[in-house]
Amino acid sequence: MKKLAFFIFLVLVGLKVNAQSVTDSVWVSPKKELTKFAKAVNALGQKNIFNGQLITIFAPDNEAFDKLPASKIDSLLMPTNKAILTTLLNSHIIQGKLTSVDIAKAIHNGGGQAAFTTLAGTKLVAKINPNRNIILIDENGGQSIIKTFNISQGNIEVFIIDSVFLPKI
Template structure:
């Protein structure tokens, strides 16, 4: 009898562990673009800028969105003091323009992007897309990772902050 109780307890624990794992995986698929970016330390500067620009609610919206996400290293390539200046309340409009230039108002997976030569951004400008030698360039930024899926779109990682004209 004791052996049966132990076996049943072990089986129940295994079922509970599998259920928790399935739930965690399912829950992860529900992350929107902001939550997905916020869960990656390489995007901490981007997330800080999105918050300062007041764009969190927008990018948590239904979308779909394609975000060309500069890494912290991409922001670090800007001239000294640029990020700090852009984060000031008096520069919010400029920050919004820069950030929305990184957003395409559609879900464009990598397979779709490489077929395009340009795309319109939420900011209103156009970005140029070129592919050569296996590299995909968005204006002067190289795409370094693609197809990071979120519940309301997709993120492609770029190595340079895009500046609208």
């Protein structure tokens, strides 16, 4: 499951493999607002083939990572913290490909909120705030606004969010 989550993140940010062999490949993000996210993904150091599972990814943009202390980011990117980084990244992925319409319907049907379980086993609660933004709330009370909706990439639906979810580890 950890390997799947890593590849899912690679697909999310539209990463490309150079025409070299997989072991020589360099992962590059074509989305400027997701370069720090790509760096976190690359820190896992795995290159696996996506198995076609339908998923939704809430990808923090560069500004979201800038909200974290630099020491926290540096620590997460250390090879000894791969398990923690994997949990953090999996806290941004849910099974099933959802669009913004699907999320809005789930919020409406849930009486004003919808709960989703991430691949890390954590919960994200979706609500609509007074400004009509869809916000996500993690188990620690951290909130993130969805900034960009419905970036479809094959079996994956991507949303760009403005905060990094920090699961209890």
